[in-house]
Amino acid sequence: MQRQASAPILSSVRLLIGPSCSTSVRTRSIHTSYRLRSHENPLGIPRRNPNPAPTLPRRGGPPQKSRIKGVKQIVVVASGKGGVGKSTVAANLALSLLTTSSLPRPPRIGLLDLDIFGPSVPKLMGLENAGDPQLNEDNKLIPLQNHGVKTMSIGYLLPPNPENDSPVVWRGMMVMKAVQQLLFDVDWTSGQGKEDLDVLVIDMPPGTGDVQLSLGQLVYVDGAVIVSTPQDVALVDARKGVGMFHKVSIPMIGLLLNMSHFTCSSCSTPHELFGSSAKFEKAANDLKLDVLGRLPLVTSVSDGGDAGRPIMVQSSKVGREVRSTMRDVGSKVWDWFSRRSVPNLGVRG
Ligand SMILES: Nc1ncnc2c1ncn2[C@@H]1O[C@H](COP(=O)(O)OP(=O)(O)O)[C@@H](O)[C@H]1O
Numbered sequence: 001m002q003r004q005a006s007a008p009i010l011s012s013v014r015l016l017i018g019p020s021c022s023t024s025v026r027t028r029s030i031h032t033s034y035r036l037r038s039h040e041n042p043l044g045i046p047r048r049n050p051n052p053a054p055t056l057p058r059r060g061g062p063p064q065k066s067r068i069k070g071v072k073q074i075v076v077v078a079s080g081k082g083g084v085g086k087s088t089v090a091a092n093l094a095l096s097l098l099t100t101s102s103l104p105r106p107p108r109i110g111l112l113d114l115d116i117f118g119p120s121v122p123k124l125m126g127l128e129n130a131g132d133p134q135l136n137e138d139n140k141l142i143p144l145q146n147h148g149v150k151t152m153s154i155g156y157l158l159p160p161n162p163e164n165d166s167p168v169v170w171r172g173m174m175v176m177k178a179v180q181q182l183l184f185d186v187d188w189t190s191g192q193g194k195e196d197l198d199v200l201v202i203d204m205p206p207g208t209g210d211v212q213l214s215l216g217q218l219v220y221v222d223g224a225v226i227v228s229t230p231q232d233v234a235l236v237d238a239r240k241g242v243g244m245f246h247k248v249s250i251p252m253i254g255l256l257l258n259m260s261h262f263t264c265s266s267c268s269t270p271h272e273l274f275g276s277s278a279k280f281e282k283a284a285n286d287l288k289l290d291v292l293g294r295l296p297l298v299t300s301v302s303d304g305g306d307a308g309r310p311i312m313v314q315s316s317k318v319g320r321e322v323r324s325t326m327r328d329v330g331s332k333v334w335d336w337f338s339r340r341s342v343p344n345l346g347v348r349g
């Protein structure tokens with residue numbers, strides 16, 4: 001049995017977004033939801049027990065890391081900087097993992113958007129108008145699925161807004177609580193068979209702040225892919241991202257260079273528009289990290305993202321190099337998982 005999550009979730013979220021939201025926020029049910037929820041329950045998910053999400057203690061040491069119920073492996077896609085292509089890579093990596101596994105059956109892949117202030121997954125995955133997520137009988141959110149990938153994003157829980165211009169204005173504690181809910185209050189095993197996801201790809205927000213810290217402290221992450229463009233400004237932030245993940249013991253799979261070059265249609269010379277990839281190689285070398293691949297700048301990558309059709313599900317000739325590189329990255333990620341032994345941790349969610 002599934003129930004609509006939309007009313008309670010939307011009402012609480014509506015109250016917590018910026019001043020440009022519609023007048024419907026003043027209805028009575030919204031007011032009631034606000035009093036009941038706020039900081040402890042920013043997504044407005046109806047209460048459920050029996051295995052509540054861990055909370056970050058205000059004093060003392062960090063909480064015990066755990067695994068997310070219904071998820072076998074987690075890979076995060078991150079970088080210190082915004083606009084370098086994390087979300088685009090995360091979506092295409094999820095799709096690449098679908099076709100590059102050596103499992104004897106189709107793998108089960110999920111994509112979780114942890115960018116609270118700038119969620120991109122609904123648009124990238126063509127789920128902007130897919131409606132609100134449902135709740136299962138345990139009051140867990142049921143992911144929305146497209147292109148064979150299950151997804152969850154705070155973007156699904158925001159009120160309908162044709163311009164998409166209502167900002168989420170939350171303080172640190174609320175952001176961390178929302179992250180916990182997105183980590184532990186989603187039923188990734190929904191659907192036929194109730195089977196676990198093989199891999200959950202997490203699309204991170206830019207920076208080295210609350211979200212990165214919450215994730216690193218609460219959840220055992222199997223590996224991180226750091227995305228960067230070749231400019232110094234991006235590489236400096238990528239280094240910070242790597243440093244942060246080291247601090248919270250998230251193992252690094254490698255670096256991925258995005259927008260490394262552009263080849264125009266009338267010549268075959270690759271132009272390194274954002275600077276020499278040698279700087280990127282040097283950064284990878286200094287950090288002792290593998291280079292997982294170099295993705296060119298291709299208009300069908302951005303057009304496909306805007307249209308909800310990531311390059312991995314397109315067949316355009318111009319996207320061939322990107323698809324081939326992403327398949328290679330997918331194989332390397334599977335390979336990474338197969339070489340790791342998973343520590344015996346508790347499961348939450
Ligand atoms: N390889 C690429 N070629 C062309 N456009 C790209 C490429 N990678 C990303 N983009 C575009 O760059 C913009 C920023 O990408 P996005 O994935 O949202 O970055 P981030 O998540 O790091 O903020 C988007 O418009 C996206 O379509």
Ligand SMILES: [Mg+2]
Binds near residue numbers: 086115118204
């Ligand atoms: Mg993004």
